Amino acid sequence: MSRRLLVPVVALFLQVGAVFASSYPLTVVDELGHELTLNAAPARVVSMLPSHTESVCALGACESLVGVDRASNYPAAVSALPRLGDGFAPDLEAIVALEPDLVLVDEYGGLQESLARLGVPVYAGSPQTVAETYAFLSTLGTMLDREAQAAVLVGRLQGEIAGVAAVLRGVSAPTVFVELDPTPYSVGPGSFMGELVSAAGGTNIVTAAMGDFPQVDPEFVVLQDPQVIVLTDAPFGVSVADVAARPGWGGLRAVTAGRVYELDVDQADILSRSGPRLGQAVRLLATLFHPDKF
Amino acid sequence: MTVAAEPRRRHVRPRLAWVLSASVVALLAVMIVAVGLGSVSVGPAEVARAALKGLRGDSLQALDRVVWQLRFPRVVLAAVVGAALALAGTVFQGVFRNPLAEPYLIGTASGAGFGAVLVMSLGASVPLLARLGAPLVAFAFALVTVSLVLFLARQGGAVPTVRLILAGVVVGSLFTAGTSFLLVAAREQAAGILSWLLGGFGFSSWHRVGMMALFALPAMLLVGAFARALDLLQLGEEGAALLGLNVERMKLLLLGVATLVTAAAVSVAGVIGFVGLIVPHAARLALGRPHARLLPVAALWGAAFMVLADLLARMVIAPVEVPVGVVTSLVGGPFFLWLLRRRGGPA
Amino acid sequence: MRAGLELDGVSVESGRGGAQALDSVSLGVAPGEVVGVVGPNGAGKSTLLRVLTRMVRPSAGVALLDGVPLTRFSRLGLAREVALVAQAPEVPEGFSVREVVAMGRAPHLGLFGTFRSGDEEAVEHAMAVTETTAFAERFVETLSGGERQRVVFARAVAQEPSYLLLDEPTSHLDLRYQVDLLRYARAQAAAGVGVLLVIHDLNLAARSCDRLALLAGGAVVAQGAPGEVLQPGTVERVFRAKVDVLRHGEVPVIVPRF
Numbered sequence: 001m002s003r004r005l006l007v008p009v010v011a012l013f014l015q016v017g018a019v020f021a022s023s024y025p026l027t028v029v030d031e032l033g034h035e036l037t038l039n040a041a042p043a044r045v046v047s048m049l050p051s052h053t054e055s056v057c058a059l060g061a062c063e064s065l066v067g068v069d070r071a072s073n074y075p076a077a078v079s080a081l082p083r084l085g086d087g088f089a090p091d092l093e094a095i096v097a098l099e100p101d102l103v104l105v106d107e108y109g110g111l112q113e114s115l116a117r118l119g120v121p122v123y124a125g126s127p128q129t130v131a132e133t134y135a136f137l138s139t140l141g142t143m144l145d146r147e148a149q150a151a152v153l154v155g156r157l158q159g160e161i162a163g164v165a166a167v168l169r170g171v172s173a174p175t176v177f178v179e180l181d182p183t184p185y186s187v188g189p190g191s192f193m194g195e196l197v198s199a200a201g202g203t204n205i206v207t208a209a210m211g212d213f214p215q216v217d218p219e220f221v222v223l224q225d226p227q228v229i230v231l232t233d234a235p236f237g238v239s240v241a242d243v244a245a246r247p248g249w250g251g252l253r254a255v256t257a258g259r260v261y262e263l264d265v266d267q268a269d270i271l272s273r274s275g276p277r278l279g280q281a282v283r284l285l286a287t288l289f290h291p292d293k294f
Numbered sequence: 295m296t297v298a299a300e301p302r303r304r305h306v307r308p309r310l311a312w313v314l315s316a317s318v319v320a321l322l323a324v325m326i327v328a329v330g331l332g333s334v335s336v337g338p339a340e341v342a343r344a345a346l347k348g349l350r351g352d353s354l355q356a357l358d359r360v361v362w363q364l365r366f367p368r369v370v371l372a373a374v375v376g377a378a379l380a381l382a383g384t385v386f387q388g389v390f391r392n393p394l395a396e397p398y399l400i401g402t403a404s405g406a407g408f409g410a411v412l413v414m415s416l417g418a419s420v421p422l423l424a425r426l427g428a429p430l431v432a433f434a435f436a437l438v439t440v441s442l443v444l445f446l447a448r449q450g451g452a453v454p455t456v457r458l459i460l461a462g463v464v465v466g467s468l469f470t471a472g473t474s475f476l477l478v479a480a481r482e483q484a485a486g487i488l489s490w491l492l493g494g495f496g497f498s499s500w501h502r503v504g505m506m507a508l509f510a511l512p513a514m515l516l517v518g519a520f521a522r523a524l525d526l527l528q529l530g531e532e533g534a535a536l537l538g539l540n541v542e543r544m545k546l547l548l549l550g551v552a553t554l555v556t557a558a559a560v561s562v563a564g565v566i567g568f569v570g571l572i573v574p575h576a577a578r579l580a581l582g583r584p585h586a587r588l589l590p591v592a593a594l595w596g597a598a599f600m601v602l603a604d605l606l607a608r609m610v611i612a613p614v615e616v617p618v619g620v621v622t623s624l625v626g627g628p629f630f631l632w633l634l635r636r637r638g639g640p641a
Numbered sequence: 642m643r644a645g646l647e648l649d650g651v652s653v654e655s656g657r658g659g660a661q662a663l664d665s666v667s668l669g670v671a672p673g674e675v676v677g678v679v680g681p682n683g684a685g686k687s688t689l690l691r692v693l694t695r696m697v698r699p700s701a702g703v704a705l706l707d708g709v710p711l712t713r714f715s716r717l718g719l720a721r722e723v724a725l726v727a728q729a730p731e732v733p734e735g736f737s738v739r740e741v742v743a744m745g746r747a748p749h750l751g752l753f754g755t756f757r758s759g760d761e762e763a764v765e766h767a768m769a770v771t772e773t774t775a776f777a778e779r780f781v782e783t784l785s786g787g788e789r790q791r792v793v794f795a796r797a798v799a800q801e802p803s804y805l806l807l808d809e810p811t812s813h814l815d816l817r818y819q820v821d822l823l824r825y826a827r828a829q830a831a832a833g834v835g836v837l838l839v840i841h842d843l844n845l846a847a848r849s850c851d852r853l854a855l856l857a858g859g860a861v862v863a864q865g866a867p868g869e870v871l872q873p874g875t876v877e878r879v880f881r882a883k884v885d886v887l888r889h890g891e892v893p894v895i896v897p898r899f
Contacts, residue, residue: 088481181486183496210614215489218496219364220333220613223357236483237418247499248363522754525740526747528733536694537800538720538748582780583735 022145031107031125038121041145042102046095048087048111049126051275052104053078055137058153058276059146066098074269074277087111096120102143127274128212130195134158137276153276160279161199164286167293168201174227174289176202177254180213181233182242184221188212192274193232200285202228222248228289229254232271234262261288310587313580317594321373324598328369328605329361333613336361368498371506372604372618373597375495375559376569378510380596382552382559383570384577384589385517388524389548390455397556397570400462400549404469405439406432406560407491411473414487415480428490429502429561436557439465444546452542455531458549492617493564495604502562509558513551514593520548521585528583566619568626569596569603575633643708645671646693646723646804646835651702653688653859662688664859665702670835672803675827677850677867678839681880684856686839687728690808693837694725706804720748724802728809730793732781738792739777742767745799767799771825787818794825804835812841823849843895847871855879868893 025039046067047053053072056065068078069086082098085091087109095103096118103122105111112124123143127133134154141150176197178187187193189204191212197204205224206214229252231238240260244250254260263271270281287294330336334357336344341361348362382397390399398404409432417424423431446461447453477487517524523544526534531541556570577592603621610616647669655662663685670676678686691697692704695711704711706722714722724745732741745767746760768774771791776784781792790810797805807826811819819842827849830836840846846853847867855863855870857879863870871893873886883898 086481088478181483183486183489183494185485185489213485214614215485215617217333217608217613217615219360219608222360222364223334235418237421237424246497247367248359251359522747522750525736526744528731528736529744530731532696533727533731535696535716536720536725537744538717540716578735582737582740583733584740 022142022147024145026142028123028139028143030112030123032112034112034116034122034124036121036123038102038143040101042100042121042143044098044100044102045144046084046098046100046103047072048084048090048095048103048105050074050269051126051273052140054273054275054277055140056104056144059137059141059144059149061144061146064144066100067095090114092118104140128192129190129274130161130192130199130278133192133274133278136274157276157279161282164200164282168286168290171201171290171293173198173201173203175205175224176228176230176289177205177221177224177226178230179233179238179243181236182238184216184218186214186216188214193271196271196278196281196285199282200289202285202289218246218248222252225253227253227257227259229260230285230288231260231262232268235265235268238262259288310581313591314594317591317598321594321598321601324601324605325369325373328372328601329365331605332360332365332608334360336365363499367500367503368495368604369601371498371503371562372495372600374503374506374510375563375566376573376600376603377593377597378506378513378555378559379566379569379600380573380577380592381510381514381517381589382556383596384574384585384592385524385548385552386570387574388527388585389545389552390459391528391530393575394571396567397552397559398466398565398567400443400458400553401439401466401469402436402553402556403560403565404466404473406436406557407565408469408473408476409433409435410490410561410564411476411480411487414483414490415476429505432561433557435469436553436560439469440550440553440557453545455545489617490564491619493566493619493622494607494615494617495563496615506558506562509555513555514589516551517548518586518589520544521589524548524585525583564617564619566600566603566622568622568630569600572626572629572633573599575630579633645669646706646837647704648689648692648699649703649705651692651699651704653685653692653697654700655859661700661859663692663699666856666859666861667702668854668861668864669705670804670837672835673830673833674851675830675836675838675849677846677853678837678856679841679843679846679853680856680862685859686856687808688859689856690725690806690837690839693806694723695719717748720800722803723806724797724800724804725806726790726793726797726808726810728812732789732793734780734782736781737778738773738781738784738795739764739768741781741792742773742795742799745796748800763799763801767795770798770828771795772821787814787821790814790818790822791825794822798825798829802834804837805829807836807838807840809839809841811845819845843871843876847893847895866891871895 024041025037027035027037029035043064044066045056045061045064047056047065048069050069050072053068054074056062057075062077065078065081067082067084070083071086072078082094084094087106090111092114101121103115103120105122105124106126107124112122115122125136127136137150137154141147178193178197180186186206188206188211189198189208194204205226206216229243240262243260244255249255267284270277270284326338326341329341330338336357344358344361345366347358379397386395386397386399387393410428413423413428413431443458443461443465444453447457449457477484480487523539526537526539535541573596574592577588577595581587581591603625604618607616607618607621648666651663651666652661653663666689678689680686688697692699706714711719743764746763749760768777771794773791773795776788781789784792810822823845826836826838838850850867852865853867853870854861855875862879863875868891871886873884876884876895885896885898887894887896
């Protein structure tokens, strides 16, 4: 390339790049209302929530992770990282010893307070809905100087969901019961999993009025007679046979039609983490709800 | 004729027959109402129809299925468990001669709770536990607990009541600690475990009703047969021995039966508090202490109370369920307070 | 076979080492008589009763009922023969007087026996002789102390024992109830029951008993008719109080000298 073009082209790149580069120092406010100021792009990140771990890696900042919580298992690379307990029983000393310049925690459990008091930069928050997931990914992108990647990721996820919606246009949504736990506990439409259910073309038998994580009367499930049952508690030993053996449940449509699905550990993880795999989650559910379309 | 310093209360005691028949009628009425109510209400005629179909073995559709396979067993199980706990409570209060005694005094609930939580938290990694199931393991642990307590409390050939209570507290705390630990360790199942611990009749089945009745009916007959012995124990252990009662053997027998039936109740329905404490009190207020009268009435009232509590637990924020133990505590607590204030001391 | 409830050379170790609670005591009561056991506190009177009810085992000697050692009786068998009115009996709340008295029938019923007409009669009779029929339906806890003691006595009568043991039945009672109770005791003796009465009040003892046994330091110091036992010298020595002993007919009356 002739040297006369070199400078303008470089200048152009720099300018375009500048639009997508975070400017430090930057201040963000986390979900607990605390302000966090970052002086530079964090190079030593600790994540105390599996969805945060996945988000960080999805934004291309996996190398910056120096420690993760006990439950983080995706992507495979993080298994080599030091384990730091979890949100309710964190290994505070180990976290501090790693000298992180950003710790990502959820807003429960008091970890934010402990770390802030020790002067460790901490962001407390966890997305509870799809919209919040997108917003969090953007915020995370800003914090990690990965704004461009965040925008791309969010766009991709939105596209995946839109794609599923397009295939399901005009298709009737089967009634679905998602079981979190054999008590039984389920999810309401306002929860993250509940939103995934409707995005995947399913109608949750649990209504908004019942709350986000209600303990349901088993009678209610029998009366609603869902067409599909998703067992997210299968990794804890709940099987299709167990469900069929429950009084009154043997006659449910989902049982007689063989549409009670046991999720494996990985699938259960995907569904429960409000992070970059939500597109996969919606796809997974859509496959269960509409096997003819996917 | 007599110069009495204390106020003389002329007690006109209600006729036993009247109270008994009224209690039976009330229980049946409550049960019919409870079967009819739920996330969908069903009239008594439909209830009867569903029952007939179910008993004949016809295949059932939708609402009939809900009524016969879910509501009926649930209500009947609640009644049997309530009766069992009230009976056990009456026995415990009689043997310990203490109005604050209740069926969980010697650690039964702590042991059973630990067993059930063990299955719920480790069931996935230990298939044997999952196969045995929570109720069976809970029952086994309840028996282990009580055996441990008896062993610790033994002194010479006897089991002094004070040592029994102390041993119960010690062993109970041990198992409660174990349960708490499991609760914290099994984070994902915590909500489910907590719900179970607080008590509920969610997955009652005719099978469970049968199992519970297997324990409860013989227990009621046995305890009823020894009602007179329970009366004699009120004279103090020495007083009873002087009247020819083999006090140690009777204590062990009565407590043993009461504990078995309590263990069964906890295994099937979780730890439901207050029933074993409050119902015997209320029955005593109405009828006095003679156990031949007290035991059947306490059982009937316990059954009705539990059915009502379960109904409330289902209906209050239907179709979301509140654990039954929460309802019994909310009702039982204030009632107990009222009892204390009224009598100036527990009866 | 000699009829009577007796101790023959019975000794009982005191739990705390030191002096024995009972030291080679020989005394007894025959059917139809009232025997009073008197003595200062700590003399062993209560221990004596506990041996007779098999609550305490003697370290030496033997307790006999109609010539048969007590140890040969079953618990029920003994309860059919011997009834005890304890010093501070537990009176359970929530029972009517009739129900408390009916508990006395337990040894004759067996464990889950039902009441037969003979039992009903025994209860009615027991209440009649203790004049408690009037409050048969009242809760026991509503009665005064004296009335309650009568009920406990009635329960013992309902037991239809051959021997009736009374442990300080008149302590804490008004004179009127003391007299009533001793009257009932004498009536039982007249009906053929052997009554052994541990009593504090020397004068009441002298008046109501056919024979007295004076216990001190775990040993029998004197036995016999009240007049013989309650000699001024003996009383002063045992009770360490100066007294005059007067006579009311055959019955000695102790009057303290200040």
